[in-house]
Amino acid sequence: MKKKYILVINPISGDVDKSEILNKTLAFAEEFQVEIIVYETSGENDGEVIKTLYNLHKPERILIAGGDGTIKMVGEALEKQDVIFGILPAGSANGLAVDLNLPATMEENLAVAFHNHFMEMDMISINGRKSIHLSDLGLNAELVRNYENGSTRGKLGYALQIITTLTELEEPFTAKITANHQTIECTARMIVIANSQKYGTGVTINPNGIMNDGKFEIVILKNLDLMVFGKIITGNMPVDLEDVEIISTDKATITTTSPVSFQIDGEYIGEETHLDIRILPSQMKVAIP
Numbered sequence: 001m002k003k004k005y006i007l008v009i010n011p012i013s014g015d016v017d018k019s020e021i022l023n024k025t026l027a028f029a030e031e032f033q034v035e036i037i038v039y040e041t042s043g044e045n046d047g048e049v050i051k052t053l054y055n056l057h058k059p060e061r062i063l064i065a066g067g068d069g070t071i072k073m074v075g076e077a078l079e080k081q082d083v084i085f086g087i088l089p090a091g092s093a094n095g096l097a098v099d100l101n102l103p104a105t106m107e108e109n110l111a112v113a114f115h116n117h118f119m120e121m122d123m124i125s126i127n128g129r130k131s132i133h134l135s136d137l138g139l140n141a142e143l144v145r146n147y148e149n150g151s152t153r154g155k156l157g158y159a160l161q162i163i164t165t166l167t168e169l170e171e172p173f174t175a176k177i178t179a180n181h182q183t184i185e186c187t188a189r190m191i192v193i194a195n196s197q198k199y200g201t202g203v204t205i206n207p208n209g210i211m212n213d214g215k216f217e218i219v220i221l222k223n224l225d226l227m228v229f230g231k232i233i234t235g236n237m238p239v240d241l242e243d244v245e246i247i248s249t250d251k252a253t254i255t256t257t258s259p260v261s262f263q264i265d266g267e268y269i270g271e272e273t274h275l276d277i278r279i280l281p282s283q284m285k286v287a288i289p
Helices: 018-031 046-057 068-077 095-099 106-114 139-149 154-167 226-234
Strands: 003-009 034-040 061-066 084-089 118-126 129-131 134-138 173-179 182-188 190-194 216-221 244-249 251-264 267-287
Touching (some): 003 018, 018 106, 034 046, 046 068, 061 068, 068 267, 129 251, 129 267, 134 173, 139 154, 139 190, 139 251, 173 244
Antiparallel strands (some): 118 129, 134 251, 190 216, 251 267
């Protein structure tokens, strides 16, 4: 009997050629005596279809070719199953792959995805929605919104939208954060809710982030001038820690005085004034080098 793996491919994520990923995965699977069941996401009821496929085939592993959004969707669909996820980075935002130190080439990533070394990763619940990586209020969420509304994908799309986002820059917002039995008030350009360390560009926004320690961090970026934000987003500069405050906790609430743009794992959610946040320990088994 051949082992069965499901390969979930997001055909429109990022600017990577998916046919190459498919062909290399099938060739790799042949070598390992693994049968691959391929599912291409459509944006319609993907979670339900993936649940059905899982129940039908009972695969030993789920391979995901896409970005952070695709990984999160599959993780949520199969959160009750004891299965290892292998990640083949292929999105416009691959922050999780950066944080897991996944290798650069598809061949090396396939080797990681097929082998047995894994970690049990936490997730974060924010107003009942799951976050696996980095969510934020403020400037970066506005960038994500503009990117989703724009027509150009990939790195160029982000670069174009950085310009739009900065020209439409609004005043900093005021927030009240309650965590670890303390409440603080702050004025910020951006507040990050982080399970991990880095954005997909490779910039470390949360040096304390460990994805399986039962905690998340709230990173408050107080002063972000235009140059600094541009550098952070393009991955050219670490954040100056004088302008940053970091709170480590397992649950928190954030309330803002006015509605602020909010995104989860690269997906724009809308404007929010209240976030209820808590850690969900050991939610997902992910193959790592």
